[in-house]
Amino acid sequence: MEFIKPGINIDFLGKRKIAFALSVLMIIMTLLLLIWRGGPNYGVDFSGGILIQVKLSEKQSPSSIREALRGIQLQDSIIQEFGESKLHEYLIRVRSADIQLSGLSEKVKKVLGAHLGKGVEIRRIEMVGPKVGADLRQKALFAIFYAILFIAIYISGRFELNWLKSIIMALSLALVVYIASSFGMRVTWLIIVALLVTLFLCWFLKLKYALGAVVALMHDITITMGVFALTDREISLPIIAAFLTIVGYSLNDTIVVFDRIRENLRKFRRRSFPEVMNGSINETLSRTILTSTTTLIVIVALFVFGGSVIHDFAFALLIGVIVGTYSSVFVASPILLLFEGGFPGKQKPGGHSR
Numbered sequence: 001m002e003f004i005k006p007g008i009n010i011d012f013l014g015k016r017k018i019a020f021a022l023s024v025l026m027i028i029m030t031l032l033l034l035i036w037r038g039g040p041n042y043g044v045d046f047s048g049g050i051l052i053q054v055k056l057s058e059k060q061s062p063s064s065i066r067e068a069l070r071g072i073q074l075q076d077s078i079i080q081e082f083g084e085s086k087l088h089e090y091l092i093r094v095r096s097a098d099i100q101l102s103g104l105s106e107k108v109k110k111v112l113g114a115h116l117g118k119g120v121e122i123r124r125i126e127m128v129g130p131k132v133g134a135d136l137r138q139k140a141l142f143a144i145f146y147a148i149l150f151i152a153i154y155i156s157g158r159f160e161l162n163w164l165k166s167i168i169m170a171l172s173l174a175l176v177v178y179i180a181s182s183f184g185m186r187v188t189w190l191i192i193v194a195l196l197v198t199l200f201l202c203w204f205l206k207l208k209y210a211l212g213a214v215v216a217l218m219h220d221i222t223i224t225m226g227v228f229a230l231t232d233r234e235i236s237l238p239i240i241a242a243f244l245t246i247v248g249y250s251l252n253d254t255i256v257v258f259d260r261i262r263e264n265l266r267k268f269r270r271r272s273f274p275e276v277m278n279g280s281i282n283e284t285l286s287r288t289i290l291t292s293t294t295t296l297i298v299i300v301a302l303f304v305f306g307g308s309v310i311h312d313f314a315f316a317l318l319i320g321v322i323v324g325t326y327s328s329v330f331v332a333s334p335i336l337l338l339f340e341g342g343f344p345g346k347q348k349p350g351g352h353s354r
Contacts, residue, residue, distance in 0.1 A: 008285065012329055013278045013337060019330035023219055030226025037229055043093075043236035044128050046137040050099060051126045052092040052108055057119025059088050068115035072107050074099075080232065083308030089123065140240040145191045147247050148217050149173065152198055152210045159209035159258055166210075169201045208339040213254050216324075216332035220250045224319045231315075238313045246320030249295070253288060253328040260284050261336070277337055281329055292325045 034040060044051040062079035069075050069092070078093040092108070105122045112120045128136075149170070156166040176197045180190050195218060202211035221243055228235060260280040268276055299321060303314035 008282050009279070010282055010285070011278060012281050013274055013334060016330065016334035016337070019326075020334065023223075023327075023331060026223050026226065027219065030222050030229065033226060033229045040225060040229060040235045041232060042137065043234035043239075044126055045236045046134075046140065047095065048128050048134070050094040050104070051124075052094070052104075053082060053123040053125075054090050054092060054108065054112065055121040055123055056088045056090065056112070057117055060090070060116055062090075064116065065090060065092070065112070068112050069108070071111045071114075074108075080234075083311055087308070089308060136237065140237070141191050143240065144221065144243055144247070145194060147244055148195070148214060149198060151217065151247070151251055152202060152207075152214050155210040155213045155255075155258075156202075156205075156207045158255075159262060160207050162207075165205045165207060169198075169205060169207070172201055173197055203339070206339075208336055209258055211339055212258070212332040212335040213251060215335050216254055216327040217247050217250055219327050219331050220246055220320060220323045223323050224316060227319045228312075228316070233312050233315065236312070238310070239316050242313050242316035242320065245317060246324055249321060250324030250327060253291070253324060254332045256287065257281060257284050257328055257333055258336070261333070274337055277333055281333060288325060288328065292321060295321055 062081075065079050066075055066077060069077055074092070074094055076095075078091075078095070080091045080093070082089045082091045105125055109120050109122050153166045153170055156169065157163040160166075173194060177190065177194050180193055195214075198214060199211065201207075202214060224243065224246060225235070228239070233239075257280060260283055261277055264271075264276045264280050264283075265273075268279075271279075296318070299314055299317045302310060303318055306314055
């Protein structure tokens with residue numbers, strides 16, 4: 001099934017400067033927002049503490065709920081509206097894990113009922129220790145990092161047809177991570193250094209397809225995290241699962257485009273590299289739109305009808321699929337073109353790659 005008729009020739013690469021500027025702007029805004037907020041808004045899964053979900057009979061402001069909790073010394077809690085506005089559900093996050101869970105549900109229900117009226121319902125109470133939360137946070141970061149690393153290795157062998165370079169990159173990166181860990185570097189900075197080294201190794205070893213894929217994946221995760229920070233949503237274990245799903249989806253879209261580019265490079269040897277790339281993106285455009293649209297229909301259904309438990313998970317997928325589709329066309333492919341033109345002698349006088 002073809003949504004777009006064959007022969008269409010949209011100049012996607014001609015708009016790459018605008019796309020680059022837009023992507024850089026979004027990434028800078030994300031970084032500034034995260035710095036201003038003091039980092040991502042980690043949920044109880046990662047930060048440790050107690051999470052209380054309550055349902056009230058009518059809408060209340062976070063300040064009024066916080067004031068009501070003063071009677072049981074929980075006035076320093078973080079209050080956040082949860083789910084649909086008409087449901088009047090709120091998350092109460094207590095950063096201290098020293099509070100006894102025994103009897104806490106009744107205490108919260110009693111104090112909220114006394115100040116905010118009857119109809120208070122305690123939906124759930126969860127507790128995670130700070131050490132467990134920190135350990136989970138480290139493992140989540142490493143999960144995302146290793147997913148991107150193994151993808152870089154796979155793309156290198158799959159498209160560059162040079163598994164030796166892929167192995168060299170993996171061993172070099174493992175050495176860098178080991179040395180950085182021996183100096184006691186924090187996990188967050190360790191991941192950042194490792195990703196920068198990954199990008200450098202892709203450039204140094206001339207693994208252009210891997211470089212384009214890795215940049216696109218980092219772009220997708222960063223912007224999705226920025227949207228979460230902008231909307232004040234929590235990063236929890238289900239959201240990490242969503243991030244890994246986004247990585248897989250975006251990669252699949254990028255591989256389809258890269259595969260068509262590689263195929264057309266052998267098929268149209270007299271065409272210039274930019275011309276082959278633009279034609280390849282147009283040829284896969286119908287497939288890209290159909291796949292993204294059908295995926296988005298399912299995600300929107302989950303987002304609207306799935307309930308508050310998976311609301312943030314569906315929201316992450318919604319943003320990730322949109323950004324991932326955009327990055328496959330306007331980030332990964334232009335990076336490939338930029339890399340190809342970055343080495344003198346890489347193209348023949350006619351413009352196509354050797």
